[in-house]
Amino acid sequence: MITGGALWRRHLLGIIVCLLTMRVALAADRVVLIANSGNSVSELNSLEVQKLFLGLTVYAGGSALHPLRNESDQLLREIFYQDIISMSELTYERRLLALTLQQGRTAPPIYKSSRQLVSAVASDPAAISFAWATEVANDPRIKVLRVVGQE
């Protein structure tokens, strides 16, 4: 026979397990803006991030930031255009070409592997990029600035 206290404990355990599962699931679905843990930057607003990924100069903590594009999967590409740069792919590509032609700007380097991207951010104190939250969770070399889409 199950006592009232035991039933309450089972319910509590169930709720905790549920919450933990939801948290893992949520974390897996989130894209986060990341920086090297040694970078003093604590926040970047949407305009600064847009400028950065267009190749324009953005300073934080006394040094120019280095944007790195993460194209390790198709969904990340779509999130980049929709939520980070807020332009269609065609508009963004043309804007990069125009900025090279007009101002001699260079486009941010592209990484096709998330492992290489995380290593690049970890080795460059000025690097800024984005990744799935689960891929950088518990990595002491990386700090999460914010969840993409939440400012």
Place this chain on the structure above:
Amino acid sequence: MNPRVIHRSLGLALSGLLCVHVAHAAEDSEHHNMSSEPSSEFVLFVSSEAHHFSEAASNGELNEDAPLIGDAVLAVNHGQFRLFGEFGLSTEEHDLERFQIGYEVIPNTVVWIGRFHQPASAWNTEHHHGRYLQTAITRPSIELWEDEDGVVPQHITGVYVDSRRPIGESSGLHLAAGAGLGVTIQKDGLQELNLLDPDASGRRLSLSARIAYLPNYVGTSEFGLLAAHNNMPVLDHVTSTLLHATNVEQNLYGVFANWSNEPWKIQAAVYDLEMNLTEVGSARPETVVAGYLQVERLLPKHLTAYAREENSDHANHSIYVTLNHPDFELRRATIGLRWDFLHNQALTAEIAKAQRVGAGNTEYRLQWSAALQ
């Protein structure tokens, strides 16, 4: 100019630019995550054109109409230092269009030295020589380059400052100013300083500036004012006799708007050219007003329709325009359709009806353009 000198200079310039790019590309592939490494960008803008004109221009076909045009652009960024080169190559000519070395003194404010495009041109500051990036095949007559019978000097060799300052939360201000050696006037029109065979003798000061409001700092819309002062000596005797002038002083005042809100895009500019043609003991003032309005609309299936109207006032009474730039179009109406059919590649068809001094012309053009990286 000696052809051997041209080819040697051309070879040196091209190999220099390519060596820098290849060296940086090799370094980038190994260490592109290191903060101290330079980054580089190489883009080749190419276009190929077929056309039919009801009447040929008096000076023959312009370089703009060459069957094949290549424009190689190289940008190298290393910390606050910048290197930029643009080399134009066509079946009609080759030229180091721009070569600039710059230093970013504060974020998004760069001081350049070298040969640059003067900032008081609304169209050329936006599109430069990259024909793939301009929707239309042709540029407005008032915006033509010096070697295409342009009436406004477009290249200056000297110092150039370009700055984009934020205003408020998302707007900005674009300020640019350049000063240096300008063009001379010869029988073929305006002659800019050639960096591959520099001859600065007789050249005088050119000044050029723009101030523009950017409603969205990272967007493409701009509304602004333009101003330039060009002092252009007439170097050859025949032209000097024709113009009754040994020097032409040209002041340019302009207003422009580039407005972009998908699916619409509008580009418009109006220029007031105040000129003074002088020789010993006499001076003759001339005024020319010219402008254009281009409207573009994105359509389904990656199509873009566009129309442009150009017009001018007093140009047909200007000795400077009619005698030294006989192919200047007093009025022109253009319509076209562009199809972006592949990544960074487009096909464009264009029809234009143009009116020059004493002649009319209908033009049909078909162009393939691309940006190769």
